Amino acid sequence: MRYSKEHKDETHQRIVKTAGARFRAEGVDGVGVASVMQSVGLTVGGFYAHFGSKEDLVAEACSDAFATTTAGFRAFIESKPAGRRFRALVDAYLSPRHRDDPGNGCTVAANGAELARHPTGTRAVFSEQINAWVKLITEAMHADGLQGDARGVAGTLVGTMILARAIADPALSETYLQSGRNAVMASVQRQAV
Amino acid sequence: MRYSKEHKDETHQRIVKTAGARFRAEGVDGVGVASVMQSVGLTVGGFYAHFGSKEDLVAEACSDAFATTTAGFRAFIESKPAGRRFRALVDAYLSPRHRDDPGNGCTVAANGAELARHPTGTRAVFSEQINAWVKLITEAMHADGLQGDARGVAGTLVGTMILARAIADPALSETYLQSGRNAVMASVQRQAV
DNA sequence: TGTACATCAGTGAACGCGCGTTCACTGATGTAC
DNA sequence: TGTACATCAGTGAACGCGCGTTCACTGATGTAC
Numbered sequence: 087m088r089y090s091k092e093h094k095d096e097t098h099q100r101i102v103k104t105a106g107a108r109f110r111a112e113g114v115d116g117v118g119v120a121s122v123m124q125s126v127g128l129t130v131g132g133f134y135a136h137f138g139s140k141e142d143l144v145a146e147a148c149s150d151a152f153a154t155t156t157a158g159f160r161a162f163i164e165s166k167p168a169g170r171r172f173r174a175l176v177d178a179y180l181s182p183r184h185r186d187d188p189g190n191g192c193t194v195a196a197n198g199a200e201l202a203r204h205p206t207g208t209r210a211v212f213s214e215q216i217n218a219w220v221k222l223i224t225e226a227m228h229a230d231g232l233q234g235d236a237r238g239v240a241g242t243l244v245g246t247m248i249l250a251r252a253i254a255d256p257a258l259s260e261t262y263l264q265s266g267r268n269a270v271m272a273s274v275q276r277q278a279v
Numbered sequence: 280m281r282y283s284k285e286h287k288d289e290t291h292q293r294i295v296k297t298a299g300a301r302f303r304a305e306g307v308d309g310v311g312v313a314s315v316m317q318s319v320g321l322t323v324g325g326f327y328a329h330f331g332s333k334e335d336l337v338a339e340a341c342s343d344a345f346a347t348t349t350a351g352f353r354a355f356i357e358s359k360p361a362g363r364r365f366r367a368l369v370d371a372y373l374s375p376r377h378r379d380d381p382g383n384g385c386t387v388a389a390n391g392a393e394l395a396r397h398p399t400g401t402r403a404v405f406s407e408q409i410n411a412w413v414k415l416i417t418e419a420m421h422a423d424g425l426q427g428d429a430r431g432v433a434g435t436l437v438g439t440m441i442l443a444r445a446i447a448d449p450a451l452s453e454t455y456l457q458s459g460r461n462a463v464m465a466s467v468q469r470q471a472v
Numbered sequence: 473t474g475t476a477c478a479t480c481a482g483t484g485a486a487c488g489c490g491c492g493t494t495c496a497c498t499g500a501t502g503t504a505c
Numbered sequence: 506t507g508t509a510c511a512t513c514a515g516t517g518a519a520c521g522c523g524c525g526t527t528c529a530c531t532g533a534t535g536t537a538c
Contacts, residue, residue, distance in 0.1 A: 115308035202444040238462025245438025251395040269431025
């Protein structure tokens with residue numbers, strides 16, 4: 087072999103990470119295979135040594151991006167004391183920082199509607215990631231002695247982010263983020279002891 | 280003139296309506312100008328007698344689709360007695376029927392993330408429509424003697440629909456719709472008299 | 473230890489195709505006389 | 506009322522371009538001897 091197994095795996099990961107960021111920032115349809123490979127510093131032809139098709143990359147990149155983001159949120163809230171985790175999660179998700187950096191943010195908010203139109207295989211891996219994300223929300227609630235519907239919370243987070251990004255005026259956009267934060271916090275109750 | 284003014288306006292409207300439905304069902308990037316014109320029963324070249332560019336069509340079609348959907352929801356809830364309007368609106372929005380027919384449904388849920396990446400002009404008309412939609416939600420709440428944050432409600436509706444459409448399994452998808460309906464109803468309070 | 477060979481990640485040109493847009497044109501109709 | 510002309514919505518072929526994918530190839534390295 088010309089390159090070691092590690093070398094190929096590393097290149098593969100670089101393609102996945104680059105695609106994950108660009109798909110979120112520019113949309114799946116907005117980013118071509120050749121363009122991704124160029125960002126990685128390689129040429130188009132090499133792509134098919136790593137993936138069977140663009141669709142395979144979409145599935146893997148979106149799944150990886152989602153998992154990485156969820157892991158990031160998990161590390162973030164676990165750095166907070168129990169009792170402050172749920173609010174920290176909500177504030178971090180519905181922040182101007184997240185709104186203005188879709189390339190490193192939530193995959194559902196960035197590509198959810200688009201991915202819903204993709205083949206079943208792609209959607210299946212995506213469904214699993216949504217469940218993992220909802221599980222994290224549930225854990226954050228429980229750590230804070232709160233109870234509520236984590237699926238409803240996930241919906242509010244995603245939808246509010248999409249509205250905040252769609253609205254051109256920054257001040258108006260901020261009021262949507264604020265409304266989303268309020269709505270989520272109002273939807274949970276202190277757990278009966 | 281070959282055709283009367285009415286004739287051109289009518290053709291223009293047919294293009295707008297067709298594009299609005301197809302953009303929602305297949306995504307803005309997933310539908311070409313030639314394909315829209317074919318759906319209308321015309322050939323590509325004629326397109327530019329009606330629109331300066333595809334982007335102009337995107338702005339007009341999405342704005343029209345959004346306004347039409349909002350008007351439809353308005354007519355629907357006004358057919359209900361005051362006191363049952365908000366719940367009717369929420370149930371209609373978060374229904375399997377709406378989930379399974381994006382081409383005739385909410386433009387934000389279908390194209391929101393995508394349109395956020397479009398030029399300022401397109402986003403501006405879109406922002407206005409969002410405000411009109413939030414206003415309708417507010418009116419439905421007030422008609423029922425409820426108070427709450429209509430922007431937060433809009434976020435929950437949009438995000439829940441995106442999650443429900445992304446999830447491949449129909450039964451699991453239905454639980455997300457249910458959670459969204461619960462979350463919205465729990466977020467409003469009976470108005471103090 | 474030194475040499476010949478096999479491997480295969482990555483190259484770069486080419487494929488057919490659909491995209492948004494342009495343009496010379498057609499021909500039915502409204503308008504002017 | 507009848508005829509000549511101007512208008513312009515719509516035609517259909519062509520434009521350059523980027524798309525996803527294919528393929529003959531290169532050349533550095535691991536492996537066999």
